[in-house]
Amino acid sequence: MASKGLAGGETELYEIDRDLSISVITEADTEDVLELLKRLFFKDEPLNTYVQLGECKELEKYCTKSIHEQSSFKAVNSRGEIVGVILNGMITKPQPGDEPPPKLADNCLHPKFRKIMAMMDYIDEQFDIFELYPDIDRFLDCKILSVDTRYRGMGIAGMLTDRTLDFATRNDIKLLHVLCTSQFSARVMEKMDFAEVYRLPYVDYRVDGEQVFDPAKPHVAVRILTKRLDK
Numbered sequence: 405m406a407s408k409g410l411a412g413g414e415t416e417l418y419e420i421d422r423d424l425s426i427s428v429i430t431e432a433d434t435e436d437v438l439e440l441l442k443r444l445f446f447k448d449e450p451l452n453t454y455v456q457l458g459e460c461k462e463l464e465k466y467c468t469k470s471i472h473e474q475s476s477f478k479a480v481n482s483r484g485e486i487v488g489v490i491l492n493g494m495i496t497k498p499q500p501g502d503e504p505p506p507k508l509a510d511n512c513l514h515p516k517f518r519k520i521m522a523m524m525d526y527i528d529e530q531f532d533i534f535e536l537y538p539d540i541d542r543f544l545d546c547k548i549l550s551v552d553t554r555y556r557g558m559g560i561a562g563m564l565t566d567r568t569l570d571f572a573t574r575n576d577i578k579l580l581h582v583l584c585t586s587q588f589s590a591r592v593m594e595k596m597d598f599a600e601v602y603r604l605p606y607v608d609y610r611v612d613g614e615q616v617f618d619p620a621k622p623h624v625a626v627r628i629l630t631k632r633l634d635k
């Protein structure tokens with residue numbers, strides 16, 4: 405991949421460097437990953453945009469807490485800039501007698517992020533993946549997917565997902581799970597033969613009768629997509 409193009413706003417021109425490599429994210433990358441996410445994901449993920457999230461330490465923690473598992477990947481250009489990330493974490497089936505996990509919203513002090521966490525809690529109550537796949541006792545969850553605005557539409561999210569699938573296969577993980585708040589991330593997964601197993605249209609998620617999120621089109625629903633690797 406050697407061709408180069410120009411992208412940028414009125415004040416700066418930025419040379420797109422298509423010489424990309426995909427590699428594992430380590431704890432040493434944490435600050436650089438957060439820098440990318442705070443510049444992009446915190447502002448352009450559809451729900452973050454809708455609520456105008458702003459600074460959010462809780463989301464920073466959510467993004468980085470699984471990095472030590474060495475199952476997350478970055479796309480880096482030849483200048484050493486991170487231009488895309490996929491942050492994954494393992495989730496294991498609760499065992500009989502386990503304490504029920506705390507509600508995500510209960511421990512969240514950030515009022516805007518708390519609204520998003522409350523919807524995640526609602527989805528957790530509606531949809532149990534371990535019920536859908538009774539033979540599965542753990543799965544890899546894609547928690548965050550973010551590509552630099554200047555590098556979108558080039559298939560980078562697919563490359564990061566592909567690397568994740570490869571990691572899962574090598575580690576005998578049989579299921580990948582992605583909760584997509586964005587039509588574009590759902591599209592990425594559809595192109596990689598993931599199947600939709602749950603959908604919540606934003607218009608149907610109401611608290612006290614009021615619709616909570618109404619992000620810009622084409623983002624009309626939260627969707628969970630999965631891919632089995634052993635079938």
Ligand SMILES: CC(C)(COP(=O)(O)OP(=O)(O)OC[C@H]1O[C@@H](n2cnc3c(N)ncnc32)[C@H](O)[C@@H]1OP(=O)(O)O)[C@@H](O)C(=O)NCCC(=O)NCCS
Pocket residue numbers: 445448449450549550551552555556557558559560561562583584585586588589591592
């Ligand atoms: C979702 C995201 C990671 C996809 O990354 P990507 O590398 O551009 O993915 P792809 O190149 O496979 O494109 C996926 C879809 O995005 C849309 N897209 C394409 N070019 C685009 C562009 N320049 N700008 C925005 N979206 C574009 C298209 O619908 C495309 O599907 P298509 O290939 O069938 O036309 C990226 O859009 C992003 O970072 N979005 C903001 C953060 C976010 O919403 N993350 C997901 C939350 S669940």
